[in-house]
Amino acid sequence: MIAKEIIFTTAPIVIPSLTLPSREIGACVEFQGLVREIEGNTALTGLHYEAHLPMATRHLERILDKLHTAHGCSAVTFIHRLGWVPIGEASLFLRVLAAHRGPALCFCADAIDRMKADVPIWKKIAAPSK
Amino acid sequence: MRRARKQIPSSQPAILAFAQAQDQLGFRERVVDCAAGDSPRTILANVAPGFDGAGMRVAVDHEYHDWDAPVGEAVELALIPPVSGG
Numbered sequence: 001m002i003a004k005e006i007i008f009t010t011a012p013i014v015i016p017s018l019t020l021p022s023r024e025i026g027a028c029v030e031f032q033g034l035v036r037e038i039e040g041n042t043a044l045t046g047l048h049y050e051a052h053l054p055m056a057t058r059h060l061e062r063i064l065d066k067l068h069t070a071h072g073c074s075a076v077t078f079i080h081r082l083g084w085v086p087i088g089e090a091s092l093f094l095r096v097l098a099a100h101r102g103p104a105l106c107f108c109a110d111a112i113d114r115m116k117a118d119v120p121i122w123k124k125i126a127a128p129s130k
Numbered sequence: 131m132r133r134a135r136k137q138i139p140s141s142q143p144a145i146l147a148f149a150q151a152q153d154q155l156g157f158r159e160r161v162v163d164c165a166a167g168d169s170p171r172t173i174l175a176n177v178a179p180g181f182d183g184a185g186m187r188v189a190v191d192h193e194y195h196d197w198d199a200p201v202g203e204a205v206e207l208a209l210i211p212p213v214s215g216g
Contacts, residue, residue, distance in 0.1 A: 033216045051215070052148055052208055055192040080215060092216050112216060120189070120208070121215025122149040 002068035003075040006060050008053060010083040013090045021075050025097045027104040031112065033092035035085050039125055046086040052120040063114045071107040073098040078111070080121060091123070140165050143190075143204040145177060151186060151209035154178075170207055171197045186211050 003021055018028065035047050064076050079093040094111060098104035115121070142163055147155045155178055164173050170188040174181050187210040188195050190202075194210070201207060 049215070050148060052146065052189075052192075052210070055189055055208065056215075058192050115215050116213065118194075118213065119215055120148065120210050120213055122211065123214045124149065 002064060002073060004061060004064050005075075005077045006057055006064075007077075007079045008051060008056070008082050009079065010081070013079050013081055013093050015093060016077060016079075016095075018095075021097065024099050025074060027096075027098045027101040029096045029098075029101070029104040029108045031092070031094045031108050032090045033112075035087045035089055035091055037087045042125060044087060044125060046084055046089075047091065048084050048124040049080070049082045049091060050122050050124070051080070051082055056119050056121055059119050060115065063111065063118070067107050067110050067114070070110070071098070071103040073103055073107045076107070076111070141201075141203050141205075143173075143201065143207045145173070146206060146208040148209060148211060150211040151183075154181060155209075164201065164204075166202050167200045169198045169200055170195060173201065173207065174209075183209065 035044070037044055060078060064078070067073070073096050075097040077093070077095040081091045085091045094108055096104045096107045098107065140163060142161050145160050145162055147158055152158055160177065162173060162177055170190070174183060183197070188197055189208040189210055190204045191206055195201070
């Protein structure tokens, strides 16, 4: 069983303080996805995110459980921003705690890949800034 | 002796349209009448005959579903354009 925290928020992401579930944690991998100014050839002022919340939560829980089976990590915190996110701010925060760096890094990368494939979250590209 | 005819239950699922699906359909949510044997494709064809769901997936009660499989007693039918979280 992995300790999971899944949060969707319309407020700027505040990185939660680190709490170790056990003395066996030897790796903490954190990832932030930031909204950048250039998307393709378009200059942005930000992105708008929406999600099908109940479905997104259900599928994230399932994905994180499967990744726990594959990589054996101890805890994961997943925070995704919704609504308008200006450039330079984080739209995604992911923290994975594990005994060793290998499983934590793999878990983190796989979780993002799986989210981008199957979790119903969308970003809308804003109009170019003038 | 007359054999009892099996009733096909009808339901009133809500169609949820997200992102490009909402842009195309012009609504976020709409309740529709359907029979248990209807598929998402036939339901959408009735609601929005010109709807182009190419590249989109459909979810029934929060699980991805085949466009041509019966929806049964579905409560919700969500149109899922290509996702782009992160």
